[in-house]
Amino acid sequence: MSDKVKEICEVINQRVIAKDIYSLQLKTDKIAKNAKSGQFVSLYCSDMSRILPRPISICDVDKSDGTLRLVYRVVGEGTEEFSHLRPHQEVVVIGPLGNGYPDRDQDKRAFVVGGGLGIPPMLYLAKSLKCDKNIVLGYNRELFLLDEFNGLGDLYISTDDGSCGTKGNVIDAIKENALKGDVIYACGPMPMLRAIKAYALEHNIDCYISLEERMACGIGACLGCVCKSSKKDEHTNVNNKRICTQGPVFLAEEVQI
Amino acid sequence: MSDKVKEICEVINQRVIAKDIYSLQLKTDKIAKNAKSGQFVSLYCSDMSRILPRPISICDVDKSDGTLRLVYRVVGEGTEEFSHLRPHQEVVVIGPLGNGYPDRDQDKRAFVVGGGLGIPPMLYLAKSLKCDKNIVLGYNRELFLLDEFNGLGDLYISTDDGSCGTKGNVIDAIKENALKGDVIYACGPMPMLRAIKAYALEHNIDCYISLEERMACGIGACLGCVCKSSKKDEHTNVNNKRICTQGPVFLAEEVQI
Amino acid sequence: MNTQIDIAQVTFKNPIMTASGTFGSGEEYSEFVDLNRLGAVVTKGVSAVPWEGNALPRITETKSGMLNAIGLQNPGADLFIKRDIPFLKKYDTRIIVNVCGHTQKEYLDCIEKLNEADIDMYEINISCPNVEKGGLSFGTDPVLVEQITKNIKKISRRPIIMKLTPNVTDIKEIAKAAENGGADAISLINTITGMKIDVEKRCFELANKTGGLSGPAIHPVAVRMVYEAASVVSIPIIGMGGVATAKDALEMILAGATCVSVGTANFMDPYTTTNIIDGIEDYMKRHNIEDIKSLIGQVK
Amino acid sequence: MNTQIDIAQVTFKNPIMTASGTFGSGEEYSEFVDLNRLGAVVTKGVSAVPWEGNALPRITETKSGMLNAIGLQNPGADLFIKRDIPFLKKYDTRIIVNVCGHTQKEYLDCIEKLNEADIDMYEINISCPNVEKGGLSFGTDPVLVEQITKNIKKISRRPIIMKLTPNVTDIKEIAKAAENGGADAISLINTITGMKIDVEKRCFELANKTGGLSGPAIHPVAVRMVYEAASVVSIPIIGMGGVATAKDALEMILAGATCVSVGTANFMDPYTTTNIIDGIEDYMKRHNIEDIKSLIGQVK
Ligand SMILES: Cc1cc2nc3c(=O)[nH]c(=O)nc-3n(C[C@H](O)[C@H](O)[C@H](O)COP(=O)(O)OP(=O)(O)OC[C@H]3O[C@@H](n4cnc5c(N)ncnc54)[C@H](O)[C@@H]3O)c2cc1C
Numbered sequence A, B: 001m002s003d004k005v006k007e008i009c010e011v012i013n014q015r016v017i018a019k020d021i022y023s024l025q026l027k028t029d030k031i032a033k034n035a036k037s038g039q040f041v042s043l044y045c046s047d048m049s050r051i052l053p054r055p056i057s058i059c060d061v062d063k064s065d066g067t068l069r070l071v072y073r074v075v076g077e078g079t080e081e082f083s084h085l086r087p088h089q090e091v092v093v094i095g096p097l098g099n100g101y102p103d104r105d106q107d108k109r110a111f112v113v114g115g116g117l118g119i120p121p122m123l124y125l126a127k128s129l130k131c132d133k134n135i136v137l138g139y140n141r142e143l144f145l146l147d148e149f150n151g152l153g154d155l156y157i158s159t160d161d162g163s164c165g166t167k168g169n170v171i172d173a174i175k176e177n178a179l180k181g182d183v184i185y186a187c188g189p190m191p192m193l194r195a196i197k198a199y200a201l202e203h204n205i206d207c208y209i210s211l212e213e214r215m216a217c218g219i220g221a222c223l224g225c226v227c228k229s230s231k232k233d234e235h236t237n238v239n240n241k242r243i244c245t246q247g248p249v250f251l252a253e254e255v256q257i
Numbered sequence C, D: 001m002n003t004q005i006d007i008a009q010v011t012f013k014n015p016i017m018t019a020s021g022t023f024g025s026g027e028e029y030s031e032f033v034d035l036n037r038l039g040a041v042v043t044k045g046v047s048a049v050p051w052e053g054n055a056l057p058r059i060t061e062t063k064s065g066m067l068n069a070i071g072l073q074n075p076g077a078d079l080f081i082k083r084d085i086p087f088l089k090k091y092d093t094r095i096i097v098n099v100c101g102h103t104q105k106e107y108l109d110c111i112e113k114l115n116e117a118d119i120d121m122y123e124i125n126i127s128c129p130n131v132e133k134g135g136l137s138f139g140t141d142p143v144l145v146e147q148i149t150k151n152i153k154k155i156s157r158r159p160i161i162m163k164l165t166p167n168v169t170d171i172k173e174i175a176k177a178a179e180n181g182g183a184d185a186i187s188l189i190n191t192i193t194g195m196k197i198d199v200e201k202r203c204f205e206l207a208n209k210t211g212g213l214s215g216p217a218i219h220p221v222a223v224r225m226v227y228e229a230a231s232v233v234s235i236p237i238i239g240m241g242g243v244a245t246a247k248d249a250l251e252m253i254l255a256g257a258t259c260v261s262v263g264t265a266n267f268m269d270p271y272t273t274t275n276i277i278d279g280i281e282d283y284m285k286r287h288n289i290e291d292i293k294s295l296i297g298q299v300k
């Protein structure tokens, strides 16, 4: 038996942390206990005309009191529904799902790179990683979660309009500050991931990226969420990997993005 | 333009008044103001996998503060959903629907007869009728709403097991107490309505009965809710009458039941 | 911004119509929506003589949908012409009368009566049970579809819309048959045949055993069929099936529909039609669409 | 109380199975449900050689349903036999392997490979795109259905279930063709073809344009088709399509299904299968049903 469970979780609190972006704290019985950074959970809607659970990355975990923090953007009906959750209400959650970031104790300095809604999962990763860290966060304009990264590593940010930190993207921030590291952990929009992958290749360092795709089962059964693998995958026997179970974290070289 | 409106109503309170039977008080802007006895409203579910609104009779109305009282039994998913409504939550309501009981000022004494879930709509009728009243309420076993009929007329009850009032049904109660009247207003299960219709025929008095049928539109457009009329109906041009608009209250002789 | 649409020389102020059988004769919903805002009112199905319809229960709810077996109850063409048309004529909207029959002759008789009235178009419901052919609907046989279309077209004084049933293996074949028969437009989809069983009582939920599934549940099937039909015919298409929001209506248009009908969603909210019209206008503004016609069939 | 069911001499401890493609090879859901409790595990579709499946996105949600266009990605029969069958053999449940192909030969090649493995039954998915006949599925043509059934039956060492597509005018005709071809059972329904459009981007939601609609939305259509098929064939029927609760499963049985498969509902709740088994037992207790077989086709 694995760690995955379906739980009815109580909402501890929820607040808006930026335009359309919500931070939701849930009390869990088992999920938080089992969770590691880079994993995700899936939230079921209470309006049953929406039948599929919504995958949301784990932003933070408090193992002592079993709470889970999720940060998400309202983009459609499901996240809109979640945004109305109030303390003491309940939500059904399945998790923890996916592989999570690897434990690599030997690293001297890691890049922890998040872009947009790829920033939240970096929080628990930054807290979990034991090595030195360059934390590089790329925002459009509005900042969120930034305070919470304080003290977790050397913090660099980029904004599209230069209103804060480096003007441009995370790669611009890395270059402007001439940052160095042995490994990259990244989550964010596809163009950012492509740039990060290219950067890692150029500098010949390991690079872990977290991918997203629409999901139905979230546990590897439906084959709805695959990405293209560079080589024939051992499990699927074709050039596909299931993001929900073999990912969402992949070594960049394993996957075609 | 008619009185019918769709409104978002705030829940004032809700309580259980018997096993699976709930009394729901709603604040309305216009519906209560326009409502008369014998009419109903339809409540939309918030779970949109249930697309049709649920018709519920108006149990009571407070025109001064615009509140509406509904009493319903949990029988399926929709009423189950409503039973979780808490004060300050909102529910979408359309109404008032249907014709309601007629105003007949000339009556000397009326029968107000309710059976089971046909009892709630009799409350506002009993309050509205100006003439003398024999109020006859038929219960299975568990009593509800009884107190509230106090003082509204001469009150008689029947229970299936005789645990209170006449043992048997409302007709038994009428006979046992040798009640008399000029007109009958009745709502309840079909066997009761049939018996009441026969009783009225026998005593040659006018009899108004309230019918139920599954509804989609609630406003006369879909023809889902018809009952058989005794004669060709003027509107439908066939032997059907729409319960939602031409009823739910009919002269017993107009309809085949 | 132009939302105006033409079908067979008839101009509609916008592409939003009501779906037959869900909007009565317009009068019922006029208590909620201003009929002047609608592109057209499509009336409930009318036959040459009054029909009683099916036994009760006639409707039941399903997940994001409903089943109906109303059985085309209607007051017959005569009373309809006398009462309902004059009511609708008070509004500045188009009138499309939905026509049903059990035999080809019944369709033709009805059209002949309606020809005398002031109506903009006919929509021919060929999902009616065909009593001559054992109850299967006219609309499942391409040969019959072409023939009935031709026959109606011959006597009709108005443009005709053939309304197709989705209960077929290949909607393209049926759509082409209607076009070949001379239809001015096609509308689709009618309901998908379904069944619900009351497991506690172990009986059918509907007196008629089967009913027609409608509502949001069937929307993806409807969009697919509109897209398929649009790929083979050049006459305009009126898309329907589960349209409840402006987004749903726009899906239909992008799939190839010129107009869109709103049916079951009226039951979900009596204001659906006008909300959709507002939503489409809002979409056109946000996307800088000058003319709604430029969206038809534009999915990539 | 007896929930045991037999189909073609194979005994199932209860009528609840998984629907192909929604339950992986069983391993994934074994983290949630005890596979020993299931009547059978129906595996994802397997072909003679590995298939990559379709481009992404492959799934999208619709009202009370979803569209999928996985494109039958599978590791091929060899790896499947080597890895997935031994895993399933650890459990006390029946193994039904779903088989797919683009040509009759591909089906037969796959069966020949599977014949060597320890499997209880085959379910033949004839909704696969038939490349020999321009992509329309095998399952829409009764002549082809009978033929392919016969050909598979000839070489199959196990009973075969023909899995029918609902995208047909007359399911009865197809069901009879399968029976005439020698099928030991039929299962229905596969998904209903649908489409969803992203109106903001004006593109198809699925890379494949169309996808198969499944989930509670299609349940009434599935019940109707099971009922219709049961009225014309005497072989057992495995009913599926939108089954999410014990009530839904009982509807299928009352309509004429001997067994019931649970598909999309697994995504809605990984415990659906065992919840349904519990719910059926509870129903049988409440209604004093000794043997579940006494419910089959008992709707009145
Ligand atoms: C592994 C993983 C982790 C994620 N983590 C986060 C996170 O931490 N914060 C956050 O804001 N978002 C995250 N997402 C994206 C999030 O799942 C979608 O934004 C959300 O499902 C949208 O649901 P909706 O009902 O609001 O939108 P709708 O558009 O109404 O959704 C319709 C359907 O499409 C699916 N869908 C829509 N957009 C996406 C998407 N981008 N990815 C996957 N499925 C999608 C939904 O799940 C649903 O099934 C993550 C996605 C994945 C796969």
Ligand SMILES: Cc1cc2nc3c(=O)[nH]c(=O)nc-3n(C[C@H](O)[C@H](O)[C@H](O)COP(=O)(O)OP(=O)(O)OC[C@H]3O[C@@H](n4cnc5c(N)ncnc54)[C@H](O)[C@@H]3O)c2cc1C
Pocket (backbone or CB within 6 Å): B040, B052, B053, B054, B055, B056, B057, B058, B071, B072, B073, B074, B075, B076, B077, B078, B079, B080, B117, B120, B121, B211, B212, B213, B214, B215, B248, C060, C061
């Ligand atoms: C005019 C009218 C007045 C009513 N007044 C009351 C009342 O005051 N108190 C009360 O408890 N009930 C009343 N009912 C019955 C009430 O509408 C149903 O019990 C309710 O709709 C059941 O909904 P559900 O979702 O819980 O049940 P489900 O069985 O899940 O409902 C499924 C569908 O069937 C319909 N349905 C099921 N049972 C009935 C029924 N008996 N009548 C009409 N539709 C039904 C539902 O509306 C829904 O569309 C009234 C019905 C009508 C027509």
Ligand SMILES: Cc1cc2nc3c(=O)[nH]c(=O)nc-3n(C[C@H](O)[C@H](O)[C@H](O)COP(=O)(O)O)c2cc1C
Pocket (backbone or CB within 6 Å): B216, B222, B224, C019, C020, C021, C022, C044, C045, C046, C068, C070, C072, C098, C124, C125, C163, C189, C190, C191, C213, C214, C215, C216, C218, C240, C241, C242, C243, C261, C262, C263, C264, C265
């Ligand atoms: C209650 C009801 C009655 C209907 N009556 C008719 C009718 O008389 N003639 C007709 O062509 N279609 C009729 N239909 C089908 C609708 O016009 C429409 O084609 C179908 O319901 C799909 O659209 P929707 O999902 O928006 O309702 C009826 C549908 C419903 C729900």
Ligand SMILES: Cc1cc2nc3c(=O)[nH]c(=O)nc-3n(C[C@H](O)[C@H](O)[C@H](O)COP(=O)(O)O)c2cc1C
Pocket (backbone or CB within 6 Å): A222, A224, D019, D020, D021, D022, D044, D045, D046, D068, D070, D072, D098, D124, D125, D163, D189, D190, D191, D213, D214, D215, D216, D218, D240, D241, D242, D243, D261, D262, D263, D264, D265
């Ligand atoms: C993601 C997904 C994958 C599927 N793959 C297969 C398959 O490989 N073979 C097959 O015969 N049916 C396949 N189906 C169809 C299901 O087995 C089932 O027939 C259909 O989904 C209807 O049942 P449901 O509504 O319970 O899901 C698939 C369905 C889904 C949703």
Ligand code: FES
Pocket (backbone or CB within 6 Å): A214, A215, A216, A217, A218, A219, A220, A221, A222, A223, A224, A225, A226, A242, A243, A244, A245
């Ligand atoms: S979501 Fe089903 S395999 Fe990944």
Ligand code: FES
Pocket (backbone or CB within 6 Å): B214, B215, B216, B217, B218, B219, B220, B221, B222, B223, B224, B225, B226, B242, B243, B244, B245
């Ligand atoms: S509910 Fe539609 S006509 Fe009465």
